[in-house]
Amino acid sequence: MAKKVAFMQGNEAAAHGALYAGCKFFAGYPITPSTEVAEVMSAELPKVGGKFIQMEDEIGAMSAVIGAALTGAKALTSTSGPGLSLKQEIIGYGCITEVPCVIVNVMRGGPSTGMPTGPSQSDVMCAKWGTHGDHPAICLVPASVQELFEETIRAFNLAEKYRTPVMIMPDEIVGHMRERIVFPEPGEIEVINRTTPSVSPEQYKPYDTKFGDVPPLAAFGSDYRFHVTGLNKMEDGFPTTKASIVQAEEERQVRKVEANADDIIKYEEYMLDDAEVVVVAFGSTSRSARFAVNEARKQGIKAGLFRLITFWPFPEKQILALSKKVKAFITPEMNLGMCTEVVKGCVAGNAPVHGIFRVDGEPINPDQIVDKMKEVK
Numbered sequence: 043m044a045k046k047v048a049f050m051q052g053n054e055a056a057a058h059g060a061l062y063a064g065c066k067f068f069a070g071y072p073i074t075p076s077t078e079v080a081e082v083m084s085a086e087l088p089k090v091g092g093k094f095i096q097m098e099d100e101i102g103a104m105s106a107v108i109g110a111a112l113t114g115a116k117a118l119t120s121t122s123g124p125g126l127s128l129k130q131e132i133i134g135y136g137c138i139t140e141v142p143c144v145i146v147n148v149m150r151g152g153p154s155t156g157m158p159t160g161p162s163q164s165d166v167m168c169a170k171w172g173t174h175g176d177h178p179a180i181c182l183v184p185a186s187v188q189e190l191f192e193e194t195i196r197a198f199n200l201a202e203k204y205r206t207p208v209m210i211m212p213d214e215i216v217g218h219m220r221e222r223i224v225f226p227e228p229g230e231i232e233v234i235n236r237t238t239p240s241v242s243p244e245q246y247k248p249y250d251t252k253f254g255d256v257p258p259l260a261a262f263g264s265d266y267r268f269h270v271t272g273l274n275k276m277e278d279g280f281p282t283t284k285a286s287i288v289q290a291e292e293e294r295q296v297r298k299v300e301a302n303a304d305d306i307i308k309y310e311e312y313m314l315d316d317a318e319v320v321v322v323a324f325g326s327t328s329r330s331a332r333f334a335v336n337e338a339r340k341q342g343i344k345a346g347l348f349r350l351i352t353f354w355p356f357p358e359k360q361i362l363a364l365s366k367k368v369k370a371f372i373t374p375e376m377n378l379g380m381c382t383e384v385v386k387g388c389v390a391g392n393a394p395v396h397g398i399f400r401v402d403g404e405p406i407n408p409d410q411i412v413d414k415m416k417e418v419k
Contacts, residue, residue, distance in 0.1 A: 046225040052187045052217045053120075056146050056210065057082035059194030060118045062226070063233055065144075066092035067117040069106035071099055071125065074158040075214045076148035079120035100125040104132035104145075111136075111143045112270065114261030116198055120146040123156060126168055133207055134173035135272045140249070140295065142201035142236055142259070145209045146194070148217040149325075149376075151403055160403030161214035163325055164377035169209045170354050176292055178299035180208045180306060181354040183324040187221040192231065193351070199234040200306060204298050205256050211353070213376060215326035215405060239266060247277040249291070255298035303355040310349040313339065317346025318369045319415050322361070322385050324350035327374050327406050334411035341412075343419050350381075358388045365389035370418040374398035374406045394418070 050058075057079050060068075068083040084094045093110070097103040103119050110117040121129060126147045136143060149165045151157030169181035180200050184190040190212055201208040237258045239246045248268045250257050260266030269279035274288045282288065299306065313335055314320065323331040328349045338345035348364065350357070365371070370393055373382040382397035389395060396418050400406050 045227065048223050048225070049220055050187055050223045051078060051220050052190045052212055053078035053148065054082050055187045055191040055223055056120070056194045056212070056217075057086065058225070059191040060144065060198065061086055061090065062191075062231070063116060063195045063198035064235070065116045065118050065198065066090070067107070067110035067115040068092070068119065069095045069097050069103040069110070069117070070119045070121065071097055071103050073100075073122045073125045075150055075217055076120045076122045076146060078217075079146055079148075083118070100128035101132060104129040104136075107143050108132060108136050108139070108141050111141045112262045114263070116202070117143045118146065119143075120148070122148050122150050122158070123152040123162075123165060124154065126165060126172065130168070130173040134175060134177060136207040137173065137177035137295065138175070138272055138274075139270050140205040140257075140259075141207070142205050143207050144194070144197045144201055145207060147209055147211050149211055149213045151401065157403045159214070161326065161405060162376050162401065163213050163327065164380065164401070165211055166353050166377075167380050169211060176296055178204070178206050178296050179354040180204070180206065180299060181352070182208070182210045182308075183350055183353045184210065184212050184216060185325050185328045185349065185351075186216065187219060188223050189351070190216060191223060195231055195233065196308075199232065202234050202236040203256070204302065205236065205259055206299065211325075213325040213327075219326075243267065248279045249275060249277045251277065251294065255294050255301070300355060306352060307355055307357050308351040309357050309360065310347075310351060312347040312349065314346040314348065314364070316344055318344040319372060319419050320346050320348055320364055320368050320370075321372045321374065321411060322348045322350065322381065323374055324353060324381065327376060330406050330408045331374060331411055334408040334415070337408060337412050338415050343415050345415055356384055356388070361385055361388035362390060362392070365392035368393055371395045372398065372411060372414050372418065374411055376400050376406065
């Protein structure tokens, strides 16, 4: 039987990926260029017994998502730059309370209102540093409509597996482009659900570390009753200021992601076997980079592409290993050097890193990348 094929927008694909993953709740507030995610969810969720709600603002939307996730639902919200800023306090709450949920943030120009209809890649630092305090961070940066569908499923899987908010950050070009997409059959892509308690309600503690760094999560509305607070907490969920408990608790929350980086990190290597100049790129910029690599090869330049699919945790050891073999890195990005600075830290001085930056609302084109290769080869 032939699979379903469609010509679909990236934002629409994200919504359908969420539905495939079992999402049953969406709360959001319209904002360019992500509104289509909400539009599709508003139409499709009622068909599968889910709930859609447009909240009064982004803070309310993120709060509703946390609440729904605590009842056992897989929950989603979508936004863009200014909306992400508003959500940050509640995202931090989701991190410390260890609530699985997914945030689609379609990146546009900024800061402030910026260019609502222009592409950007300048929110990636918000995924790790946007909210205050030390907390885990998982951020995915898909580069195509098909990949946005599949990475949305993976985002839900990671959120459920590690009990944490997960962000997907396509840039506006990926969010609004239309491409052919092949829909997988039900069950073809693995769908992970959170681990539920194996003990009785009387024995249950929501942050019981005897089950490992990711404790099982019961659902509100079931027979399990437990306390949730944004304060540092003990295993039973109630607040504490005891230094040893607070230290261990925060370290565990970060460790559950960092110690599993190999399971979370995803990337693509293209023509790296003999590469002397490596382009590190993500999102729509990586599409220009791939074209540039092919053109450079025709001109005798040994170029290759390392494409980020997971931005956080960052593939530090892979970049470090490459830095010991190549002559230079090129980092094209639609911001003023966010990825570039991270790559510089990874290479530890083994190879120079040359950035190409655009924040004028226009994409980085292949010619810019090829020209830079000729400079540094």
